[in-house]
Structure formats: C-alpha cells, structure tokens
Amino acid sequence: MLEAILLTVITAATPLVIASLGELVTERSGVLNLGVEGMMIMGAVIAFAATQATGSPYLGVVAGIVAGAVFSLLFGFLTLTLVANQVATGLALTILGLGLSGQIGESFVGQPGIKLQPIAIPLLSDIPFVGSLLFRQDLIFYLSIALVVGIHWFLFRSRTGLKMRAIGDNHASAHALGINVIRTRYLAVMFGGACAGLAGAQLSLVYTPQWVENMTGGRGWIALALVVFASWRPIRVLAGGYLFGAVTIGQLHAQALGIGIPSQFLSALPYAATIVVLIIISHNRRTTLINTPASLGKPFVPER
C-alpha cells in the first residue's frame, strides 16, 4: 500500500515541481511571471489536442512544451520589450490562457485521452520497491528529475548560469559588464513557459488523460508559491513539491480512514503546512537574502 500511495504522491507532485522549476529560472533572471496558471493550461490543452490529432502522446508532450514557450513570449514582449508591469501582465496572461484554452478545447471535452505510458529502465526497475517507484515511470517524471539536476548545475556550476544570476541580482551592473540582459531574460521567460507547458502536458496526458476546462485547478499558483518556499533553490523545489503532494494525498487517506475531522480542515492542511515550513526556512534572514534575486520584478531598460 505504501508503494501505491507514494506513486500517487509522485504523480501529484510532478507537475508542481516542473512548473515551479521553470518559474525558478525565470525569477533567477529577475523576472516575476505570475502567469504560470495560464501557460500551464495552454500546455495542457495543446498537448491534448496534438495527442488526439497524431495519436502520439510524445508529440503531445512536445506540443505542450512549445505552446507554453510561445505563450510566454507574449508576456516577454510586454514586460521585457515594452517594460509593462510584470505582476499585472502575468495576471492578464492567466486570464487570457484560461479563456483561450477553453475555446480551443471545446471540441475535446469528453474524449478519452491517450495516456503517456511508463518506460521501465532495464535492471534498475527490477530493484524491489524503489524500482517500481522511481524507474518504472513516464517520460515526464524522468524529465522532472533531470530538470532538477540540470538546473542546479546550470545555476551554480555553469558560466551562463552565473551570468544569469548576476542579471537577477543587479541588472544594471550586469549590463555594464556587457551581458545582454534582455536577451537572457527572454530565454529565461521562455524556459519558464516551456516548463509550465510541460507541466500542463503532464496533467492532460498522465495525471488525468482527458481535457476539461480549468483543469489546472490552481496548480499554477501553488507552483509559484513553491519557488518562494524553496528560496529559489532547485533541490528545495523538489522537496517542497513532494511535501505538498504528500500532505494533499495524506489528507485524502485520513478521510478514507474515517477519522472524522471536517474535510475542509484537512484540505487546508497543505496550505497551512506550506506557511509553517516557509517560516522555518525564512527565519534565518541571511540565507534567504542570499538566494533572493534582488532585482526581481523590476523593469530594465538599457541606457544608451
């Protein structure tokens, strides 16, 4: 039973982790994109549509990623080229995404989807317990782990990552050093969009292989919260995502056991837990300040 529960937790946590990682990169470059929910739902609907059209969920995954990235360009153009307010633009992106996806997906409602099947990794998947948990998963789960490792390496070990963090901390001096701030930020925003799109694809191809309106159900917002929760560190995103997933699934089990606490209180548990953990993490003022991108949300226009 533990194995089954953990599998459920992994499925619930994966989209949060992926979307959150993308936003983390975006924010590390100094851009706050609150439109994760909108990009995610666009990824979900396009991934589903492409899968239905081609019969291949793998093409669906690709389409979801592309959809998220393209949709995020809209945000990039407004906030980076036209220096519009990032908070407002992100919220507008969410409104647009929810409407647009509903319109695109209208004809797909009620169609049974095609599930992205797990891929067993030879040898490793034979390990008892751990094997079926971690090595008999679908492509998107493997990608999520690869992203954690990759982004961690990129941010803290690579030259480009260092430059990007420099931009996030102080875009004016990064610019003075000859780093192309706007271009880097465009790429970071698109990466965030691509991840949100991938997370959306996970929803409509793995989590629940179907399309219904508003199927993201606020997960984009949770992903945003996770970034702060993780104090902008990829490995903490992974931990936070799984913690949130575990509490969510745990409360359902508590209910099924019939322990008689009002379900609303149990449903509120993941949110309360997030706040508590956040307090513990941010209590140490110094570590938080080190990780927070100092120019987050501030517009940048190169002086010429």
Place this chain on the structure above:
Amino acid sequence: MRIELQKRAQVSTLFSMLSPLLALVLTLFFGGIMFWMLGKDPLDALYSFFVEPLLEVWSLHELAIKAAPLILIAVGLSVCFRSNNWNIGAEGQFTIGAITGSILPVLYPEWHSPMILPLMLIMGMIGGGLYAGIPALLKTRFNTNEILTSLMLVYIAQLYLDWLTRGPWRDPQGYNFPQTKAFVPEAVLPEILDSGRAHLAIVFALVAAVVIWFMMRFMMKGFQVSVLGQSERAGRFAGFSARRMVWFSMLLSGAFAGLAGISEVSGSIGHLQPAISPGYGFTAIIVAFLGRLNPLGIIASGFVLALTYLGGEAAQLSIGISDKVSRVFQGLLLFFVLSCDTLIHYRIRLVRNQTAGGAHA
C-alpha cells in the same frame, strides 16, 4: 529590426491621456477581427460589449455593484504595491471580512437595532485587517515572503468559510443547504437610489479612493509610502520605518478588502454562503495596475473592468458569444492597456539590427 525604448526626460502628459484611448482603439480593432473570425458581426459584438450595458438605468446600477468591491480593494492594494508590499491575498481578507462582519446577524438574528450595520462594517474591517496582519507579522518578525503567505491564506479563508456555512452557521430551517439565515433588514446595506440595486458599497469605494488619493498626494504618510517604495535605504535615511510601513499598508489594504467583503455580503447577497466572490481580490490586482496605482485612475479602471464583465454577459445573451471568448477579449484589453502605457514613460523606436553592438551573453 527591433524595438528600442528611450526614456523620456519627463512623463508625457499627452500620452498619459492618449494611451488608454489608443489601447481602446486597438482592442476594438483586434477584438473586431476576432469576432469576425468567429463568424459574428464585429459591430454587434462590440456594441453589446461596450454600449449595451450602459443604456439602461438598472444596468448602470449593476455596473456600480460590480465595480465597488474592485475599486475598494484595489485602492488599498495600491498603497501596498507602492510601498513594495506584495499583498496578493486580498481575496482571503475579503472572505474573512465577510465572515467577521456577519457574526452579529448570523449569531444574533433576533437583534434589531440601527447599531447593527455600523458594527458589522467595523467588524468586517477589523477582520480583514487582522487577517492581512498575519503576513505582515510573518514578514516583519520572521522575514517571510508575503506573496506566498498571503496567497496561501486565501485558500485557508475560503475553506474556513466553506466549513462555517456548511457546518455551525448553517440555517437550521434551510433544509441543510449551505447558507446562513437571511440577514435582518437592519443588517442589510441600504440601496442609494430607488431606481436600482446599487447600494452603499460604491459610496465607500469612491470615498476611499478620494481619501487615499488625498493622503498620497498631500500627506506625510503618502510621501513615506512613495519613498520607502522606491528605496528602503532612502527611506531609512529619512527616518522612516520600513517595518511600520509593512504594518500600515497591509492593515489598510486588509481593512479595505474586509469592508468590501462585508458590504458585498450585506448589500448584494443578504446571507453568507460558500461562494461569495468571483475572484474580486485577484481581479482587483489588475484593476490597481490598470489604474497605474493611482486611486483616481483605479476608479476608472474599476468601472472599465466591471463593464467587460457585464458586456461579456450581454454579448453572450444577445449574439451568442461564448463566455470563453469574452475572457479572451478581456485579456486582449488588458494587454493593450498595459503595453500602451509604455508610451507614457518611453519613446519607442524601431532600430535596424546591424546598429546593435556590444557583447552578448
């Protein structure tokens, strides 16, 4: 070819006035194309969006009802955002304000007194304010990011309301359906005119906007807000406390959101139920920015946003434009308004690519 911005020496007054108009024209144009592509007559569609809701008196009342909470919340948020406090949990403060404001009419349904309404409003403001005080406390005491905590508290507030209305506060005569007893007439916010439903909430909203405008413009507190918002360091040199500003702005915006909550429940709904807000607290964030964080601008943007909701409904009913298209159209409008505002601060130039120099990352 690429676009390059050049900062204007000073804010362009011309474009401050022109940019909303330009945005409107662009929205009408592209919206028209969208409707045309969907096989609808673009003129009909735009007419039902922007004109039809304004033609009848009852509909103007409805516009005021819809705009009131948006303006009231957004005005409070403008102070927060200007002082760099990112309260995005107004939806939760709205909900808690509605709950604490409803304590008297729900728990003492026999109490008829002219005192009840003012008390409800005050309790609503206190409730909303205190709820916003949680992220303020966590921010000042533990350095916890308020974006996250205020957002998480939204979900908790909604679930709490859900529990109350389905549990202890449920009307015993209501077949166990999730709503409280109807408020006594003394506990209902009075309507302002006989010609429609609009109630005092819109008055609260307008007064709040003017008061905050006055504060920001002419009072020391407003100056503090701007200085601390632009640079905490500069504020410290001037002897202002950033910590106290966190408290001030969060409590203020929470109280306004709480007032909006209890006004909505008392004036428009008449009892407490699980669903009391179609996302006012979130939409108000957009309203605040559309109004450029200026309380008077927020009045205008609040009405415009309310109009798109009513217009979306009218378009749905009279020419069958779906609710989703309405939302896309709303998104378009927001994008155009946001991008046209660029013109106020910047000159936009198209530059040929070969002139671009400098190192690349």
Place this chain on the structure above:
Amino acid sequence: MKKLIIALAASAALMGGFASSAQAQDKTKVCFIYVGSKTDGGWTQAHDIGRQELQTHFGDKIETPFLESVPEGPDAERAIERMARSGCALIYTTSFGFMDATIKVAEKFPDVKFEHATGFKAAENVSTYNARFYEGRYIQGQIAAKMSKKGLAGYIASFPIPEVVMGINAFVLGAQSINPEFKLKVVWANTWFDPGKEADAAKALVDQGVDILTQHTDTTAPMQVAAERGIFAFGQASDMIAAGPKTQLTAIVDTWGAYYIKRTQALLDGNWKSEQIWDGLKDGILTMAPYTNMPDDVKAMAEETEAKIKSGELHPFTGPVKKQDGTEWLAQGEKSEDGVLLGMNFYVAGVDDKLPQ
C-alpha cells in the same frame, strides 16, 4: 477607424431604438442560466443537452439563449434580471446556488416564469424541479454488493449537502439489501469539478482497499483511475462508458430534455403553473446507462429493481433503517417522507465516515 466609430454610433442608435424589441416578439424565448461551462462534461452539459433537445423539438417556434459560467451570488441576480429584461418568457436557473437570486428577480417580473433546479423555495411564478437521483444510486448499491469481492466500496463525494448525503445513504441501503455487512468509505473532494483532485481521491480509496468506486463529482477522472487499477466503477451525470469501456457498470444519466419539452409545451399552451416537481426514473428525468461488464444474473437483478422502482413497488428508503449511531430511523415497512430526504444530514448505518456537522 473613423468609419468604425461612426458605424458603431449608428448601430447603437438603431438597436437602442427599436430593432431589439421588434424581433423578440415572434419567437418565445426559453432561457437557461448555467453555473458551469456548457461543455463541462457533467452537470451543466447535461442541462445543455436538454436545452438542445428542447430547441430541436420546437424548432422555429422558440429561441433558447443561455448564459454559462455564472458565479453564484450577486452576479447570478444580475444575469437572471438581464434575461428577464431581454424578453425571456421562461427562465431555467440550473444550480442550487441561484435560488435566492431567482426568487428576488421573480418578484420584480411577475409575468416571467421561472424554474429553479434542486431548490426548495417556490412562488406564484417560480417552480422547482429536481430528479430522484437516489433511485439510481440504490440500484448501483445493489450491483456493487454483487460485484464487490471485499464488500467495501469507495464514494467520492463533493460537498456535504442533502442531495449528496441522500445519494450516499441510498447506495449503502441498496448494497445492504444484498449484503448486510456491506461497508462504504467516503472521501470529500470539496469540489464538483477538478479532475486531479477527483483522481487523487479515487486512488486514495483504492489504496485503502475498496474494489468498487462511485462518484458524486462531475469529471471522468475517477472512472479512468478505476480502469487503470482494474476495478469497477459507476458513472455520474452522463454515460461515462467511453472513459472505461471495461470498467463502467452503469451510470446515472441526467436526462432533462423530456422535462424541458413538457414544461415549455405547457407554457406555449398557456397552462404553465407553479409546481414543485421531484421526478424519478419512471418519468425519464434520469435514466440508467446500459448495464455492462456484469454477469447476466446481476444485470437481471438490476433491471428488476429498476422496474420495481418505476412501478412504485419499491421505495429505496423503506424501513427498517437504522441511523449510523444505531438509533432507529424508519420502522419496518415505513417509507421516508420527501421532506426528510431533502434535508438529509445523517448517515445510515454502514457508512465508514463521520458526516461533517
């Protein structure tokens, strides 16, 4: 651009003047207001299918405009009033949360007829209508008891309102009529509509050992989970066989169309009057999707029960029935009154859950 503005102004003058009132008269307008999207695959879609059947039935004689995704609360009152003002003769408000708004608007427009789904407040020009979904749930309970090896089913519930509690109880009573030891686990998803949450709830129940799933939420996600885990499940609101061809035993299908046609006919004939309607299987307001994936004897039993309910021979809430706390609710042979059912806030014995009070 200038042309557009001129045209706008011209059309404004034209339509505001007389055009809109002129065209409204030849066709009767029957209007619908939905809480969700018309393609939500569940509750609202079932109403919209009913609306389409209504439109097809009467063809050119009527128009059926609708407003979708209307939030409960003040928005609902405005939306209903807009409909009343736009010349609707009959307005269907299809969610419980529209009740007070419907009553308020109805007072202002005495000549317009209103029908509110699932509520309990009526007026001279306001009817209420609802379906006895519990009849279908009783049949499902019986099937579950036959098909479950463990005698344990899982129920994904939305919100603890009487409608849902009634359904849970009917399911348990049906199951216990076959297997008195039958038990039911309940998980409240606190949503009508969120595939992810519903799937999580379904998985939690399966992991706790249930081998039959049933749901009172609207998406097919639980059905998909059941299909994956190789257990049986029941569909909700519409036939969900496409989501689980080898999984669905049957489904309760909301079929409002016939009802809408009947009432609109009455309106056109001029003999519409306010009624409080609570129709059941026999009236066709709900139907059972084909009994599939079960042996013939179980299918025969289900069909027999369905026939008995239709003929009135069997009432699912017939004594002896004990409440969860062991006290007697219905004595031998006693049938529950409708009023008790409509306000139901207690479980019968056999439900492994504590009802939120």
